[in-house]
Amino acid sequence: MKEWLAGQKALFVLNFINDDRWRYLTDGLVLTLEITFFALILGLTIGIIIAIIRATHDNAYETMSPGPGKVILKLLNIVSKVYLTVIRGTPVVVQLLIMYYIIFATSNNKIIVAVLAFGINSGAYVAEIVRSGIMSIDKGQMEAGRSLGFNYVQTMTGIIIPQAFKNVLPALANEFITLLKETSVSGYIALQDLTKGAYIIIGRTYSAFMPLIAIALIYLILVMFFTWLVGRLERRLRSSDH
Amino acid sequence: MTTENNVLIEVKDLEKHFKKSTVKALNGVDVKINKGDVVVVIGPSGSGKSTFLRCLNLLEVPTGGHIWFEGQEITDKKNNINKMRQKMGMVFQSFNLFPHKSVRENITMAPVKLGIMKKEEANRRAEELLQRVGLPDKIDAYPNNLSGGQKQRIAIVRALAMNPDVMLFDEPTSALDPEMIGEVLDVMKELARDGMTMVVVTHEMGFAKEVATRVIFMEDGRILAENTPREFFENPENERLRSFLSKVL
Numbered sequence: 001m002k003e004w005l006a007g008q009k010a011l012f013v014l015n016f017i018n019d020d021r022w023r024y025l026t027d028g029l030v031l032t033l034e035i036t037f038f039a040l041i042l043g044l045t046i047g048i049i050i051a052i053i054r055a056t057h058d059n060a061y062e063t064m065s066p067g068p069g070k071v072i073l074k075l076l077n078i079v080s081k082v083y084l085t086v087i088r089g090t091p092v093v094v095q096l097l098i099m100y101y102i103i104f105a106t107s108n109n110k111i112i113v114a115v116l117a118f119g120i121n122s123g124a125y126v127a128e129i130v131r132s133g134i135m136s137i138d139k140g141q142m143e144a145g146r147s148l149g150f151n152y153v154q155t156m157t158g159i160i161i162p163q164a165f166k167n168v169l170p171a172l173a174n175e176f177i178t179l180l181k182e183t184s185v186s187g188y189i190a191l192q193d194l195t196k197g198a199y200i201i202i203g204r205t206y207s208a209f210m211p212l213i214a215i216a217l218i219y220l221i222l223v224m225f226f227t228w229l230v231g232r233l234e235r236r237l238r239s240s241d242h
Numbered sequence: 243m244t245t246e247n248n249v250l251i252e253v254k255d256l257e258k259h260f261k262k263s264t265v266k267a268l269n270g271v272d273v274k275i276n277k278g279d280v281v282v283v284i285g286p287s288g289s290g291k292s293t294f295l296r297c298l299n300l301l302e303v304p305t306g307g308h309i310w311f312e313g314q315e316i317t318d319k320k321n322n323i324n325k326m327r328q329k330m331g332m333v334f335q336s337f338n339l340f341p342h343k344s345v346r347e348n349i350t351m352a353p354v355k356l357g358i359m360k361k362e363e364a365n366r367r368a369e370e371l372l373q374r375v376g377l378p379d380k381i382d383a384y385p386n387n388l389s390g391g392q393k394q395r396i397a398i399v400r401a402l403a404m405n406p407d408v409m410l411f412d413e414p415t416s417a418l419d420p421e422m423i424g425e426v427l428d429v430m431k432e433l434a435r436d437g438m439t440m441v442v443v444t445h446e447m448g449f450a451k452e453v454a455t456r457v458i459f460m461e462d463g464r465i466l467a468e469n470t471p472r473e474f475f476e477n478p479e480n481e482r483l484r485s486f487l488s489k490v491l
């Protein structure tokens with residue numbers, strides 16, 4: 001028993017203490033959070049815009065009078081549909097590699113490439129979530145907003161989206177957690193995120209157990225923490241309209 | 243008696259043909275609404291009352307005809323419909339309050355965001371209007387905690403906060419429990435007495451008799467009769483109107 005403990009301690013020192021190897025994990029964690037955060041912002045922005053385009057098309061296209069507005073809406077809707085199909089129909093790793101090796105072949109800012117790839121990917125899922133939220137709002141809300149003199153976009157952003165958001169918050173939280181975990185493939189474009197950090201340690205120490213368990217625990221704690229945070233936010237939002 | 247510049251809303255040859263529908267919901271409606279008029283619209287279900295009302299502020303886009311509001315053509319796409327709607331309050335059967343906002347925010351949101359009033363002024367106006375409808379203590383409540391009658395009174399206040407020149411009501415009491423109808427009608431009667439121009443679709447004949455300046459009877463997308471309430475109810479000339487009144491009175 002004592003020997004076993006001593007062995008574990010030696011492994012711990014080897015994997016994390018020697019040469020300050022713990023820094024691969026902390027630096028990696030910071031990068032993982034950075035990529036996740038900015039990809040989340042980008043994904044939400046893209047997602048909300050695409051959701052508004054899709055919902056507007058589904059609700060209003062039929063009744064719109066002919067004109068340039070109608071043509072533009074049709075085109076935007078087609079572009080949105082292609083985007084959704086392509087992004088949701090291909091693996092995120094492949095999208096990341098295409099972004100790095102083909103689209104941004106001349107750029108060497110890998111973090112921006114990763115944020116773009118993960119953000120554009122997440123946007124597709126956010127779009128469908130937010131769209132279902134918009135569709136769940138009674139159409140009387142839009143009519144009330146318009147009858148007060150708000151234009152379409154003001155009503156959408158000031159009245160419809162906030163309510164839709166509240167309805168789909170659990171689904172969005174899931175999407176965020178998925179995004180956080182998906183960034184673990186960032187190592188494919190040689191970014192040193194949390195997962196890659198563990199990989200590098202293993203490469204130095206030839207000992208896989210502790211680094212892998214360590215990052216698994218870190219991901220798990222992060223996910224549990226964010227789940228708790230979203231739960232609190234949800235309760236606060238719900239208490240505002242009882 | 244009425245001069246041209248007294249006309250607030252003018253409707254000519256109004257038609258509405260819903261896609262996928264075999265008949266026209268509106269089939270040639272002509273009407274003039276003067277300042278201070280309280281026009282009550284009655285008629286059987288499906289006769290086009292709501293469609294007519296909703297065309298007045300372009301919630302439904304007419305497929306034919308013209309509407310002018312304060313001399314500006316609403317049905318002309320070059321005119322800014324959002325600006326014109328600011329002067330036309332609307333009250334719905336299902337209230338349509340914003341559930342994620344407090345009563346105060348429901349009332350002040352439009353005047354403040356649309357730059358009609360400063361926040362403080364809008365707040366004062368909200369308090370004053372809530373006082374008038376007997377709900378001053380509900381200013382910080384949320385819609386889901388209110389009764390139907392309270393919700394509708396607040397919906398009326400929300401529309402009034404924009405200082406509209408006309409108020410459109412689409413069956414404002416039809417979704418209410420009977421004991422709450424009176425409190426909403428009282429608010430509307432007071433509004434009428436204060437000189438607000440109103441167009442009201444309702445089944446409340448008592449309201450029509452008491453405060454309407456004119457009553458309109460619609461059927462099959464047309465106006466079949468139009469008169470002062472006294473003539474309208476006591477000497478109905480139109481055969482269809484007589485048969486309708488015999489059912490509802």
Ligand SMILES: Nc1ncnc2c1ncn2[C@@H]1O[C@H](COP(=O)(O)OP(=O)(O)OP(=O)(O)O)[C@@H](O)[C@H]1O
Nearest residue numbers: 260261263267285286287288289290291292293294
């Ligand atoms: N959005 C729509 N799409 C298709 N048809 C519609 C639509 N709205 C109304 N209609 C039709 O237009 C006609 C007039 O409807 P409208 O709602 O104006 O009647 P109403 O007089 O308000 O009836 P009610 O007393 O039942 O409210 C009806 O035949 C109705 O089925």
Ligand SMILES: [Mg+2]
Nearest residue numbers: 291292293413
């Ligand atoms: Mg109706």
